[in-house]
Amino acid sequence: MTIPGISYYSALMISAEIGDIRRFDQSKQLVSYGGLNPSVYQSGEKCYTGRISKEGSKNLRRILIQCANIAAQKDKRLRSYYMKKKLAKGHNKAIVAVARKMLINIYVMLKHNITYDHLRRNKAS
Numbered sequence: 001m002t003i004p005g006i007s008y009y010s011a012l013m014i015s016a017e018i019g020d021i022r023r024f025d026q027s028k029q030l031v032s033y034g035g036l037n038p039s040v041y042q043s044g045e046k047c048y049t050g051r052i053s054k055e056g057s058k059n060l061r062r063i064l065i066q067c068a069n070i071a072a073q074k075d076k077r078l079r080s081y082y083m084k085k086k087l088a089k090g091h092n093k094a095i096v097a098v099a100r101k102m103l104i105n106i107y108v109m110l111k112h113n114i115t116y117d118h119l120r121r122n123k124a125s
Helices: 008-018 027-033 058-074 076-089 091-112 116-124
Strands: 038-043 046-052
Touching (some): 008 091, 076 091
């Protein structure tokens, strides 16, 4: 609940959907579990990335996107990230990018048992 945009009920739902964080070795695995990773199309030596895969927990993806809308307004770093993505890709894709970034932050916070403020201070230095 220390991340802006995540309330008590959102935190409970995210925690219930993720379960035990130790089952994910990397943040990529959690992002894939949430369905926020880009889909990949490969043919021969060519590789294309497409829309998000939407495989995995739709409840986790839905609640993170709702929280990302609020977080993009409340947190300065997430807002600047959102504005940069919005100019390039549009609102919807920018919100999904913020949700993915939030999920990576949640992974680090749960894995190392730290708060969002502590995470931000460590990233700044």
